[in-house]
Amino acid sequence: MLTPVLASLTADIAATAALPLTSAHTLPQAAYTNEAFFKLEEEKLFRAGWLCVAHISELPNPGDYLALELLGEPLAITRAEDGAIHTLSRVCPHRAMDILPGSTGFPRKGHAPNLLCPYHFWSFEMDGRLRGCPHMQEAKDFTKAEWPLTAVRSDVWNGFVFVNFDGAAMELAKCYRDLDAIVAPWNFAQMSIAITMDWDCPFNWKVMVENWMESYHHIGAHSTTLNRIMPGQNTWIEPEHPHYVHAHLPYTAKLQAEVEEAAARGEAMPGFLPISGLSGGQSKEWGLFTGYPFFMFLTMPDRLLWYRLLPISAERCKLQTITLVSPETMASPELAKMIEEESVLLRDFHLEDMEVNEAVQTGLRSRYAVRGRLSHLEEPVWLIQRYLAARLAGAYPEKASRKPYYGLRTV
Ligand code: FES
């Protein structure tokens, strides 16, 4: 049973999301600031959905683990002896200690023959089974097999590890099946992490995801960077999907011509080594995706960008911006130089986003915040609203009418 405040907020969101895109406006500010509403999102969106926690290249060998905190839960993502990936609660089944203490809020990597609780030295296999427990021989009816670390439902899609806390989400492979062919050339599972940057984000998770998905802001926030190569008015959006939103960010005509000329000369564009097997369109655009609720990734002709978001409260998240590259790039003698150059670009445009996201949260906290109108270029913001409203009602967004559909433009 919802409190009156949450009931009215939820009704407002449902009414807002039901508007056609031409009449769309922003959500009530409480959707970005209210802690009780954040808890409701945790239950209806996060715990009931698939949350991306790791890339398998972070756990290449048996015994590798990644410790992270998600929705207040200390978790360990592990690779067991047989190569299988597991997601385990780090809460010791003895006296509840976090078996990998020392959280900084950002994921921590490690390698060990087993997981050892520092309190009384109970030890666990990488699949969670209790392996050793000193001085427990007098405990009546105590059977080691009955005291594993708790497993959280977990699955892998194209090299990305996901968790589903409530254990009831639709199969991960089904949710993202329609993306498989689109992302196939990148071969995500074979990629490796080249650059990771940590960010403390004093803003709501939807501020991040909305900013990630709409390119209208290229005109302002990225006026001297991204807007020069991908103006927002060229952006177009794929039809609504129940599990993700997919936007295309084509290069300017000038840059597209440069890509074609370089290809004709057999040369690569600046950056990492190009991904092979891309379609003509994919080699001249960025593909922007959010798997609901917050699996954010960006396919580029030479790399994959992945944003690992860890929401903490209504107004705070931890974020890692992660660049993955192909095996060919990892083997290149130029790798260190490429990383140095590309890190500058990545930091610069993400700093531009950090600045606007922090300032938007400041505005959303103000008593003068209003319900703004949306441009047609903010179609992804409207689609995210429709996802939010549907999940709050226990459903998935239906494929929206394509009217009005703005489609591909050329500038
Ligand atoms: S709390 Fe972990 S061994 Fe005692």
Ligand SMILES: [Fe+2]
């Ligand atoms: Fe941006």
